[in-house]
Amino acid sequence: MSRAGEFELIRRFLAPLATAAGAGGLEDDAALIDPPQDRRLVVTTDTMVEGVHFPADGPPGLVARRLLRTNLSDLAAMAALPEGYLLNLALPAWIDDPWLEGFAAGLAADQEEFAVSLLGGDTVGTPGALTLTVTAFGSAASPVRRSGARPGDRVFVTGPVGDGHFGLQAVRGELDAPRLAERYWLPSPRFGAAEGATAAADISDGLVADLGHICRASGVGAVVDLEAVPLSAEVAALGAGARLDALSGGDDYELVLTAPESAAIPIGRIVPGAGVTVLDGAGRPVALARRGYQHD
Numbered sequence: 001m002s003r004a005g006e007f008e009l010i011r012r013f014l015a016p017l018a019t020a021a022g023a024g025g026l027e028d029d030a031a032l033i034d035p036p037q038d039r040r041l042v043v044t045t046d047t048m049v050e051g052v053h054f055p056a057d058g059p060p061g062l063v064a065r066r067l068l069r070t071n072l073s074d075l076a077a078m079a080a081l082p083e084g085y086l087l088n089l090a091l092p093a094w095i096d097d098p099w100l101e102g103f104a105a106g107l108a109a110d111q112e113e114f115a116v117s118l119l120g121g122d123t124v125g126t127p128g129a130l131t132l133t134v135t136a137f138g139s140a141a142s143p144v145r146r147s148g149a150r151p152g153d154r155v156f157v158t159g160p161v162g163d164g165h166f167g168l169q170a171v172r173g174e175l176d177a178p179r180l181a182e183r184y185w186l187p188s189p190r191f192g193a194a195e196g197a198t199a200a201a202d203i204s205d206g207l208v209a210d211l212g213h214i215c216r217a218s219g220v221g222a223v224v225d226l227e228a229v230p231l232s233a234e235v236a237a238l239g240a241g242a243r244l245d246a247l248s249g250g251d252d253y254e255l256v257l258t259a260p261e262s263a264a265i266p267i268g269r270i271v272p273g274a275g276v277t278v279l280d281g282a283g284r285p286v287a288l289a290r291r292g293y294q295h296d
Contacts, residue, residue, distance in 0.1 A: 006123050013104040020084050020117035031119035033083060039139035041083075044074035050130035055171055060099045061106030062185040063132070068110050070204070071136040072189040073253040077202040078145075079194040080138030082114055087121035090131035114189065149199040149218035149258040149270045156197075156264035158190045158255045161207050162235040162242060165249020180234050187253030193264060200257035206248040208288065211256050212276045218258075221273030227281045228267045247278065248288060 015026045022032035035041045048067055050056045072082055087107075111117060119137070167184025169175040194200040199218055201210040207229065215222050226243065235242050258270050278286040 009100065009123055013100045014087070014118060014121075014123075017104060017107055017111060017118035018120070019111070020119060022084065023117060023119045026118075026120055028120075031084070031086070033119070033137055035083060035139040039141050040143055042075055042078045042080040042138040042140050042143055043135065044071055044078075044138075045133065045135040046071050046074070047131060047133040049132075052129070056130075058171070058185075060102035061109070064103045064106030065110050066185050066187070067132050067134055068107060068114075068116075068136075069187050069189055070253060071134045072114055072116070072191075073187060073202040073204075073255075075136055075138035076189045076191045077194055077200045077255055078138070078140055078143045079192075079197070079200070080140035080143060081191060082116040083137045083139055084117050084119040085137065086119055086135040088133040088135075089121070089123045090126040090128070091123065092126055092128065092130055095130065114191075144194045144197050144200045144257075146199050146201055146214045146217035148197075149214050149220050149222075151220055151270055151272045153198050153258040153260060153270040154262070154266050155211065155222055155224065155268035155270060156257050156259065156262045156266050157203070157207065157230065158193045158257070158264045159188075159252075160230045160232040160235065160246075161203060161252050161254060162246025162249055163232050164203075164251025164253065165206075165245060166235055166238065166242070168251060177234050180232075183232075184251060187251075189253070190255045193255050193262075194257055197257040197259045197262065200255050203252040203254050203256055204250055206250040207252070207256060208247050208276050208278065209250070214256070214258065215270075215274060215276060218270075219274075221271045222268055222276045223271055224268035224276060224278045226278050226286055228265075230265050230267075244286070244288065 018026045163183035167180035170177040170181035171184050199214045203210050211222050280286050
């Protein structure tokens with residue numbers, strides 16, 4: 001991508017998204033962030049690659065919204081509120097103006113919904129796959145870490161699990177479930193849900209895997225009641241095996257959290273020991289074929 005082409009892309013598609021004062025209209029070398037007084041700055045970043053993290057033929061507006069929302073979900077897990085984000089685009093030659101228009105429109109819609117602004121970033125050309133990176137900034141009065149769970153805490157989730165896993169199947173045309181496809185593309189960051197939690201994580205790798213991350217960081221174990229894990233009506237209708245798949249499927253971006261009490265849905269408890277044990281309705285351990293997404 002030529003420098004002239006990069007500047008024109010920024011002017012047409014990205015500068016209109018830079019509504020925060022600290023963004024400087026994307027004219028400066030860097031952005032300015034002033035977190036509210038008595039709050040800590042919280043930072044997260046995530047990269048998505050075409051054909052790996054989202055379908056190559058995904059609608060650009062939905063690709064943009066999923067990219068932003070998955071990062072905002074990380075902020076929500078830390079009990080933070082969004083302050084702004086950086087966007088890096090590695091664009092292959094097939095990307096055209098209509099694609100960029102749709103992508104920018106998706107970001108604009110979610111910026112309005114979540115009161116967040118583009119602060120800056122970078123754009124480059126690539127001979128490889130479309131690669132998109134967001135670095136999101138938030139602020140929190142009392143950030144929630146994964147390391148705070150203690151025996152006696154209860155385990156909660158903020159909503160049904162499995163929608164993201166089966167939603168990807170719907171997006172691929174393997175399942176006729178439009179609402180699940182929508183849930184895959186448009187996860188809902190659960191801002192405010194982690195307030196008062198002792199530990200929290202967003203469910204990206206799968207409920208068992210992400211609860212396992214909490215257990216490792218906290219030096220504890222967890223017991224999950226299989227029948228208490230909430231499912232949407234669409235996932236429940238897929239049959240008994242769907243509940244087990246939902247535990248490890250990932251892509252839900254609900255929060256799993258630990259606390260003495262919470263307004264979220266209780267599914268288990270924190271215990272001394274290590275790892276996550278899933279029990280059936282009779283209190284027997286359930287063998288899981290897989291426990292969640294494994295990062296290379």
